[in-house]
Amino acid sequence: MKPLVHAWPSEGIEHVERCPVCGSSGREQLYSGLTDRVFDCAPGRWDLYQCKGCQSAYLDPRPTPRTIHLAYETYYTHQPPVARSTERMSGAKRLVHALANGYRNHRYHSDLEPANGLGPYVFRLLPRYRKRLDRKMRSLPPPKPGGHLLDVGFGSGAFLLDAQRAGWQVSGADPDPVSVMNGRGLGLDVRQGGIEAFEDFAETFDVISLAHVIEHVHDPVGTLKMAYGLLKPGGLLYVETPNIHAYGHVHFKEHWRGLEIPRHLVIFNWESMTKTLKKVGFTEIQNLSIPSPYVNLAGKSRAIREGRDPYRFARKTLGDRFNGVRVSLPFLADGRKTEFVALYARKDHSS
Known part of the structure; x- marks a missing residue:
């Protein structure tokens, strides 16, 4: 490449x-x-x-x-989301898929099929895999009646569909006209643009999601301020973004997949994100414990270092897998060096 x-x-x-x-x-x-x-x-x-x-x-x-x-x-x-078909899955994979749906239906009140009612009990014993499922749903709280969620940079629309199945009224913004066209084709309420596309919806949303978005915007602080204004008092902001202090960046340096030049204009760290959110006015900032994607990013970063396409030639080594386990262990890992910053921040109830 x-x-x-x-x-x-x-x-x-x-x-x-x-x-x-x-x-x-x-x-x-x-x-x-x-x-x-x-x-x-x-x-x-x-x-x-x-x-x-x-x-x-x-x-x-x-x-x-x-x-x-x-x-x-x-x-x-x-590309629009592609529904997973269970027809070509092996028996074991179909069972895992049904157990995962069972967990998500229980935890997020969705209606996914096929579903196995043992899922909540099985995944309680598998915290690492449970966290992967929670990350896909961005650890959403149960929706209140009429609960309204905005996903900024909704991309394929997969998360909006998942949240909708879980009972949320959903809206989305994305600057990509193809994504907007696909989203409307799925029957979703979406607008073209950044968060400013919903600037006329002051104090409307219970949850706003900025998943791998803030690093793409020219005015990240302004985006967070607008999110604050669009949230209802007590509303939640979800943020997930690459961490410049990540283990992967320390190891792969300029080849780290998280840099993604020039689409990533700004790359935060835990401290800078937390301080910025507090300065904007958010409170009750909760660090989310998501599974470390170190192994996946290490394979892609190695391909970049070798001059290969990271989505075709990602090569994960035994050392990557060892480090992936090491950086996930609470008693060994430095929480400031996770690959991504992931957190919820709450708008003050009195705002």
């Missing part, structure tokens, strides 16, 4: 004089001359800096909002 290195349009580049997270001008360069080695569609070479204040990382220069679409020509969210 040879990355595109011809220049980004000169009129489509903007400079970033201060950290987009904390506003500090102090910084150090992490990498220079980075190219798109994940989806192999974005032109240009890019420099990544780390803020000396909050330790977040950010691109400078970066694509402008008007031209950033050039980095998404072959992005994976263009």
Whole structure:
């Protein structure tokens, strides 16, 4: 895989004089001359800096909002969700699938089929696999009557459909017109754009989800402020985003899959995300214990380092699997170095 290195349009580049997270001008360069080695569609070479204040990382220069679409020509969210068929599954896989559906129906009040009623009891004994199922549902609380959820950057629409089956009234925003067309074809209430597409819905939503979105936006703090304004008092914001302090980044450096230049404009860490949410006004911040995707990202990062397509040639080694176990053990792992920051933050009830 040879990355595109011809220049980004000169009129489509903007400079970033201060950290987009904390506003500090102090910084150090992490990498220079980075190219798109994940989806192999974005032109240009890019420099990544780390803020000396909050330790977040950010691109400078970066694509402008008007031209950033050039980095998404072959992005994976263009495809609608594909329902899993159990017809070709082996007997064992069908049983696991039914047990998983049984757990999700019990935990999230959905109506998935086929379902096995033993699922809640089986997955209680398998916490690692249970957390994988919870991550797919973003650990949603039970919906209140009329509970309204907004997924920003809904992509394929798979999560919106899952949340809808669990009893939520759902809406979505995505800048990709193909995703919006697919979402409407699924009967979903979706709008094209970022979170600002719902700016006329003040204090409407019980839950807003920003799953692997905040790293893509030009004004992450403004996005979090808008989310705060769109939530009802007591509402929840879900955030999941790459962590610049991750074990994977420490090991693979500029080849780490989580960088995804130039689509990822800003990369937080646990501390910078938590402080920013508190500054915006959120309270009761809950760190979510999601399964570490270290092994999966390590395979993709190795492919990037070898100049291969990370989605076709990811090679997971025994060492990756060992490290994956090690970084998941509470008594060995540093919680600040998980591959992703994942948390819930609550809007104050008195707001």
